[in-house]
Each structure stands twice: as structure tokens, then as C-alpha cells.
Amino acid sequence: MSENNSGNEHTSAAEFLKGLWDENPVFVMVLGMCPALAVSNTAINSMAMGLATTFVLVFSSILVSSMRNLIPNQVRLTAYIVIIATMVTVIDFLLAAIVPDIHKTLGAFIALIVVNCIILGRQEAFAAKNNVKLSALDGLGMGLGFTFALLCIGSIREILGSGTLFNVPLFSDKFEPWVIMILPPGGFFTLGFLLLFFNWYKQRRKVKKV
Amino acid sequence: MDNLIWIFVSALLINNFTLTYFLGICSFLGVTSKLVTALRLGLANIFVMVITAIWAWLLNTYVLTYAPYLRLISFIIVIASTVQLVEMVVKKLSPELYRALGIFLPLITTNCAILALALFATNKGYGLVEGIVYALGAGGGIALALVLMASIREETKLMDIPKVIEGTALSLIIAGILSMAFMGFAGMFSAS
Numbered sequence: 001m002s003e004n005n006s007g008n009e010h011t012s013a014a015e016f017l018k019g020l021w022d023e024n025p026v027f028v029m030v031l032g033m034c035p036a037l038a039v040s041n042t043a044i045n046s047m048a049m050g051l052a053t054t055f056v057l058v059f060s061s062i063l064v065s066s067m068r069n070l071i072p073n074q075v076r077l078t079a080y081i082v083i084i085a086t087m088v089t090v091i092d093f094l095l096a097a098i099v100p101d102i103h104k105t106l107g108a109f110i111a112l113i114v115v116n117c118i119i120l121g122r123q124e125a126f127a128a129k130n131n132v133k134l135s136a137l138d139g140l141g142m143g144l145g146f147t148f149a150l151l152c153i154g155s156i157r158e159i160l161g162s163g164t165l166f167n168v169p170l171f172s173d174k175f176e177p178w179v180i181m182i183l184p185p186g187g188f189f190t191l192g193f194l195l196l197f198f199n200w201y202k203q204r205r206k207v208k209k210v
Numbered sequence: 211m212d213n214l215i216w217i218f219v220s221a222l223l224i225n226n227f228t229l230t231y232f233l234g235i236c237s238f239l240g241v242t243s244k245l246v247t248a249l250r251l252g253l254a255n256i257f258v259m260v261i262t263a264i265w266a267w268l269l270n271t272y273v274l275t276y277a278p279y280l281r282l283i284s285f286i287i288v289i290a291s292t293v294q295l296v297e298m299v300v301k302k303l304s305p306e307l308y309r310a311l312g313i314f315l316p317l318i319t320t321n322c323a324i325l326a327l328a329l330f331a332t333n334k335g336y337g338l339v340e341g342i343v344y345a346l347g348a349g350g351g352i353a354l355a356l357v358l359m360a361s362i363r364e365e366t367k368l369m370d371i372p373k374v375i376e377g378t379a380l381s382l383i384i385a386g387i388l389s390m391a392f393m394g395f396a397g398m399f400s401a402s
Contacts, residue, residue, distance in 0.1 A: 030239070031236075033232065033235040033236060033239070034231075034232045034233050034234070034235045034236070034322045037232040037235065038231060038232040038233075077290075078287070078290060081286055081287075081290065082283060082287070085286050086283065088282060089279060089283065093279070108326060108329045108333060111282050111325070111329050112233075112322050112325060112326055112329070114282060114286055114325060115286075115321070115322040115325050116322075117236060180390070183393065184229065184230045184231075184389050184393070185387070185389040185390040185393065186386075187232065187386075188382050188383065188386030188389055189382075189383060191382050192378075192381075192385075192386060193379075193383075195379040195382065196375055196379040196383075199374045199375070199376075199377075199379060200374045203374060
């Protein structure tokens with residue numbers, strides 16, 4: 001019995017950690033690109049978007065996994081979507097009440113969390129087959145991994161594009177901001193070069209192992 | 211009339227859904243390795259978008275004034291069932307078209323551009339005709355981006371590309387350059 005327990009401990013830690021790095025939704029699985037690029041022009045926006053997505057992911061995972069034996073197989077996708085849409089409506093109103101400024105800048109992209117493929121993907125691939133505790137951890141790990149990736153992109157774009165980080169100026173007045181980085185093309189370039197860096201790093205590690 | 215042309219051109223070029231709002235990036239990166247499939251997906255997109263615009267207007271006018279908090283849920287259900295319905299109708303009426311569209315028709319449900327269209331049209335307060343024109347422009351813009359991307363990617367297959375940059379990284383950088391080119395359209399109307 002104790003062995004079984006320690007096994008569970010191990011898997012729940014693993015389920016949580018895999019989302020942060022090994023199966024990072026943005027950098028490794030390349031999912032959820034549209035929010036990752038659209039709102040990542042500053043670090044604060046990225047963080048708000050990431051945390052909102054994490055909230056939706058964790059609570060829909062909990063709901064889906066607790067109802068996994070009640071939902072008939074034929075209508076499961078519709079049921080998941082309704083659950084996700086409900087959670088997104090909740091976070092939409094929450095943000096509007098707590099941080100109206102950020103809610104305004106994120107605009108329709110909060111509502112678009114519904115169609116973020118990471119969320120539906122995790123429900124289908126994980127929450128529908130596992131118990132509540134593991135699903136919540138999986139959701140939390142994936143959500144934080146997503147937030148981390150968004151924060152990376154957002155920080156790079158904010159530092160280069162406006163010379164600030166979390167609205168704190170980093171350089172002297174002589175710094176000429178790369179305006180392109182906060183415009184849409186900058187999003188594509190930043191993620192493109194980050195993926196390029198990850199590919200290069202993976203290949204180098206492979207070569208070293210051989 | 212001027213207003214309608216403006217809505218159309220703005221959605222098609224200046225505020226292109228894919229290249230400036232990053233909507234529909236999944237299909238933009240996923241299915242643009244062949245020109246023919248990209249074109250078909252683009253056309254299917256326009257079709258579903260126009261139907262969604264009509265539905266969004268009907269819902270907004272007759273249902274959601276009483277319960278605005280149901281907007282998101284009702285939109286997503288309507289989109290999912292519309293796609294399902296369109297699939298059945300197309301299958302019955304024209305099996306050829308159905309075969310040509312294949313898997314892409316059901317996949318449109320999860321395309322964020324469709325939901326975004328419904329939400330943006332609501333936020334901007336468009337009426338029925340404006341909404342349909344907006345849908346045509348946005349869908350056309352997505353089709354345009356898909357076709358451009360697919361044409362470029364077909365060319366890159368013939369080139370000698372370093373192994374590190376192959377795949378998504380290369381597609382994203384190409385998309386960045388395309389997006390930069392589309393920014394040039396931004397000045398087109400502001401002068402007049």
C-alpha cells in the first residue's frame with residue numbers, strides 16, 4: 001500500500017512538472033498560438049492572459065474529470081466546450097471587476113480563451129481519463145507552463161519594443177525602441193526565433209550525447 | 211455604401227485576421243504545406259463565417275438583449291452546430307464538394323477566427339448587412355493569407371534549408387515577414 005502511495009506521489013509531481021518544460025504547450029507542442037502572440041506585447045498583458053488561462057484550465061479540468069463518468073461519449077466535446085465557456089465567462093467578469101484596465105486591453109481575447117486548443121486538448125487527452133486530483137495538477141502545470149512561455153515572449157517584446165519591463169524603464173534615453181517588436185510582426189519573429197533557439201539547443205544536446 | 215467598402219477592405223487587408231490579429235494560426239501553420247488544400251480551407255472558412263455572422267446578429271437582436279452573460283456559451287454552441295449542419299447539408303447535396311473539403315470542415319469549429327468574428331462584429335455594433343460584409347472580408351483575408359503562405363512554403367521545399375530552422379520556426383519567420391508586408395496597407399485609407 002505504501003509503495004502504491006509513493007508511486008502516486010511520484011506521478012502527481014510528474015503530471016505537474018511536465019507542463020512546465022518537457023511538454024510545454026507553447027514551445028514544445030506549439031498549441032494555443034493565437035493568444036500567445038496576440039496579447040504578448042507587454043509582460044503585464046502576457047501575465048494576465050496566462051493566469052486567466054490557467055484559471056480556466058484548472059477549473060474546467062476539475063469539472064470535466066469529476067463528471068467524466070456522467071458525460072455520454074457522443075456529446076463529450078460539446079459538454080467540454082460548454083464547461084469551458086462557462087469558466088471563461090466567470091473569469092471575464094472577474095477581470096472586468098478587479099482589473100478593468102487590463103480587461104480593456106485584452107478585450108475580446110479573454111473570450112477567445114474558449115477556443116484555445118490547449119484547454120480542449122487537455123480535457124480530451126487527460127481530464128477525461130484521470131481522477132480529479134491528477135487532472136487539477138495537470139491543468140495547473142500546463143497553465144503555468146503556458147504563462148511562463150507567454151511571459152518569455154512578452155518580456156522580450158516589451159524590452160526590445162519599448163525599452164521597459166513591467167512598465168519600469170530599463171535603459172537610458174538614448175535607447176531607440178524597436179517599434180516592430182510590439183507590432184504584430186514582432187510576435188511572429190519572437191516566437192520564431194525562440195523556437196529556433198530550442199531546436200538548436202535540442203540538436204546540440206543530441207550531438208553531445210552521441 | 212462607402213462604409214461597407216471600408217469594412218470589407220479593412221477586414222481583408224488592413225486588419226487581416228491571420229496576420230495582424232493572429233487568429234486561425236493553428237490552421238495557418240498546420241495545413242499550408244499544399245496550395246490546393248489551403249485554398250479549399252480558405253473557401254470553407256468564408257462560408258462558415260458568413261453563416262456565423264447571420265446567426266450572431268439574430269442571437270444578439272432577439273435573445274441576448276435579455277441575457278448578455280450567455281453570449282459566449284450561445285455563440286460557441288451555435289458555431290459548433292452550424293458547422294455540423296453545414297457538413298450534413300454539403301454531404302447530401304454535393305458529395306464531391308464534401309470529399310474535397312474532407313476533414314477541414316469539422317476542424318473549422320475550433321478555429322478561433324470564427325468565434326472572434328462573432329465577438330468583434332458584436333463589439334463593433336454591426337447590423338445584418340455590415341456583419342455579412344465584415345464576414346466576407348475577414349474570411350477573404352484568411353483565405354488570402356493561407357494561399358500566400360502555402361505558395362511560399364511550396365517554394366521552400368525546393369530549397370536547401372538548415373536543419374535547425376525547418377518546420378514551425380521557419381513558418382513563423384515567413385509569417386512575420388508577410389505580416390510586415392501587410393502593415394503597409396495601414397496607410398492606404400488614412401490619407402483620404
